[in-house]
Amino acid sequence: MINPVLVEVTRGGIVESRHAGACAVVGPRGDLIASAGDIDRPVFPRSAIKAFQCLPAVEAGVVEAYGMSDEEIALACASHNGEPDHVRVARSGLAKAGVSEQAYECGIQWPDPGEVSRAMARAGEQAGQVHNNCSGKHAFMLAFAARLGVDLKGYVKRDHPVQQAIEKLIGEMCDYDLASTPCGIDGCSVPTWAVPLRNIALGFQRFGSGEGLSEGRAEASRRIIAAVRAHPFMVAGSKRFCTDLMTAVPRAFVKTGAEGVFCATIAHAGIGIALKCNDGASRAAEVTLAAVMSALDCWTDEERALLAGMSRVAVNNRNGIETGEIRAVQRQWKCSS
């Protein structure tokens, strides 16, 4: 199946670039309520399922054992900017678990927003692993390993108990056999398993609704969603789509992943969403997510207008002149929630 064009980028009154992709929307009872393109081909969800990588730790009592705060839980679900508040929270979570920064195996990363890195450089600072956009997730993985009483070293490897617990949980949430699907290595060195968008959306439907989950897992899911809702800044940061969307529409839980992936759950409506752009473009995944969410009938008029507004974004050049826009293509999302 050829995936449809979902996004157009315009300039000078014409379409300059196009992004194709696929999207699955799953509603109550696991029913597919809308889709576009090939949702049955396995794709790597990458960082879009950080909540599922955090869930086994929360389910196993890491939050209570170490007194983790909502900020620290939210940062565990983050691809953050490495801003000072993100770094502070990553460090406090590690400290509570009694783990040193040297235990990190995510790799060093200078914060992506240039102004954050330049401020560090001006202050004579160097980037460390704690600045890696995944440092909150890795803090929880390390805390989980400490809680399990297993060796911290190698916690990013597929055969480590932490990753094995994550593999089991993702397979259960998404109702998909991870043992026989391709497994890649993510940017921060943890495994990432290829899962069809239909199944990832099912996982997020269950995550938001609690349907089909044990009481402990449903409770852990609610805890994570509440923490992110309370601290949307922790999940991304300044001028970031995830933070902006969840600040504007707190009833949504959304998360970006590398290579054009986006996942979401709308807990109050029991809906899960997963999408990927063929070419890996974040700019296209963002406006597509906003468009498909705004098409659902589970919002107030105000929420719907906010989401629709995020489905087209003006592009300005270095002199502030508007040169075009990035816009989701109008389409009939067959949606009934």
Added chain:
Amino acid sequence: MINPVLVEVTRGGIVESRHAGACAVVGPRGDLIASAGDIDRPVFPRSAIKAFQCLPAVEAGVVEAYGMSDEEIALACASHNGEPDHVRVARSGLAKAGVSEQAYECGIQWPDPGEVSRAMARAGEQAGQVHNNCSGKHAFMLAFAARLGVDLKGYVKRDHPVQQAIEKLIGEMCDYDLASTPCGIDGCSVPTWAVPLRNIALGFQRFGSGEGLSEGRAEASRRIIAAVRAHPFMVAGSKRFCTDLMTAVPRAFVKTGAEGVFCATIAHAGIGIALKCNDGASRAAEVTLAAVMSALDCWTDEERALLAGMSRVAVNNRNGIETGEIRAVQRQWKCSS
């Protein structure tokens, strides 16, 4: 026409992302010698035709009038990194023309490679317009305006004599009527006209071969190509595809443009190339260009091997682990030069 997939990005042994696009290769006498996808839809060439934006100034004697060096000519064709050598050369070119940095209308840009910006921040420096990746091109536009004796102010506007000369030249080089094609505003605020890839490739065929050009224009073209060949660092910079390719294969002239465009001329073979990825991805445009160039029969075995080597690139994560690759899809480029 649906453009074919030209590039695959792999992870964990499967294809994670795909890039589609179109490409035109024009040979002696303007014959199309290879193509893929829709090469007749007008696309914005963006910065890939900086050589054509520099050409009217060289043709009009700006080089001789102000004693411009080969470095300064090469920088006029550049989307540079804003490294210290680039900034030095932009400033020297402006100074020779007696133009102040305040005359720039390209906008302020912090250098894109983070390490360059961080070094500036450490030294207490601020980004200016001279750090804009287009500052060399704009230095030549300003020098051209000075040479013409016209007002510098507004030199980026479509109705300014500098841009009118560029519009006329691009139309002639590409044998395409710019008056009736969409015109957009580029990132640095100058006009960009939409031209089919077939015609852009024809323009680069003429640029490299001199075919069909006046003696003055052919001479100016040779001057530009020689300057870039002598200073490939000026055209892009450290760890950049354009610089790396032209350093490895000096008989090639290649130039990237925003939104997945690449243009090239192979002067010794009289060949012009223009390509664009649908989705605007540079990573895909780069490996596609290397692949189509390596398929031509105008190279030594060593040159061909170097180009083929650049048609697939390993992807490493933040711990230096190879997670996959970006590779041009194997295809039969119907090439005979």
